[in-house]
Amino acid sequence: MNFELSKEQQMIVGSVAGFVKDESNVERFRDMREDERGWDPEVWRTMGEYGWLGIAFPEQYGGIDGSFLDMALILEQFGRGLVPEPYIASVVLAGSLVLELGSDDQKNGLLAPMLAGEASLALAYAERQSRYRLEDCLTTASVEGDGYRISGEKVWVLNGHAADSILVVARTSGEQLDRDGLTLFVVPSDAEGLERTAVRGMDGQRSAMLSLNGVAAGPEQVLGPVGGALPALEWALDRAAAAACAEAQGALKELLDRTVDYLKNREQFGVKIGSFQALQHRAAEMFAEVELCKGTMILAALSADLEDPAERAAEISAAKVQLTDGGWFVLEHALQLHGGIALTDEQDLGLFFKRVRVLQGLFGDADHHVDRFQALPGFAA
Helix, strand or coil: CCCCCCHHHHHHHHHHHHHHHHHCCHHHHHHHCCCCCCCCHHHHHHHHHHCCCCCCCCHHHCCCCCCHHHHHHHHHHHHHHCCCCCHHHHHHHHHHHHHHHCCHHHHHHHHHHHHCCCCCEEEECCCCCCCCCCCCCCCEEEEECCEEEEEEEEEEEECCCCCCEEEEEEECCCCCCCCCCEEEEEEECCCCCEEEEEEECCCCCEEEEEEEEEEEECHHHEECCCCECHHHHHHHHHHHHHHHHHHHHHHHHHHHHHHHHHHHHCEECCEEHHHCHHHHHHHHHHHHHHHHHHHHHHHHHHHCCCCCHHHHHHHHHHHHHHHHHHHHHHHHHHHHHHCHHHHCCCCCHHHHHHHHHHHHHCCCCHHHHHHHHHCCCCCCC
């Protein structure tokens, strides 16, 4: 398959790469680690002005009618600078669900401000016991009058500490593991009974633990069909997994480039260590794995909106497994070739290492995606 970016896509990549280099490099990420929010609302607003937040959304809501691949290309460049703004959490996860399930009023009220960079969103779906099973939900929404009362806990909610509105998955009927009975609710961040506790992940980025203690939700806060949210959730999580592969691809490419540059310049016993054939072979193998990650990432991005869930799942699971296996090869050898200095916080390599490790596990680790691939129709183990 001969894959080439269009001229428009090349322009997108160039503009985002320039932004990352000049305005959002690793030093800014280091500064943001100490910030309570963990990302900069002004930078978020700038992304909205550039059209990056709305690139894959319809014009009527402030988007520019691009593709998911366009979004993935932006995330790939973000990965090269460890850009901390909540693009996956707000745009890919929550934004996709609002576009797919929301009423016109909900789309205008939630999407338009977010795509302009004036607000951010989050999706709260994971629970302590659920692991990667979206249907495993103990949070309940009981009927009260013409509305609901939501009670339960959600964990590791990406951007949950800073979002203006949070999409909460709750069970309106059925048992804990039933596929039917899940409903999405739009909960304002200042809702009475909602408690948010910010937590920092291994990569230095922030999420939130949520406690919902009888949070009231009116009928206008229901997003999509009552009891029928799971198919849309699975679709959104697949898109998020493809997005994670895109961001990780940028980080892996940055690690490769930095490692090759180090081999070319580091001297030991009076010679450049890059002249040693064994290290050249190691760098070549790293390059091969990065290219494999790139290919599967692009295929996953092209498959993100496929109507056939099995076909979509196959390509995205394959990309996630390659990111874990091939990505780990790149990570461990980047550290080894740099030596002990790579393990220090002062060296940027460790920051990329930790971010990629988080992205490898987000939205399903390799074991989960291998199991899912094996369970697809037509697969002969």
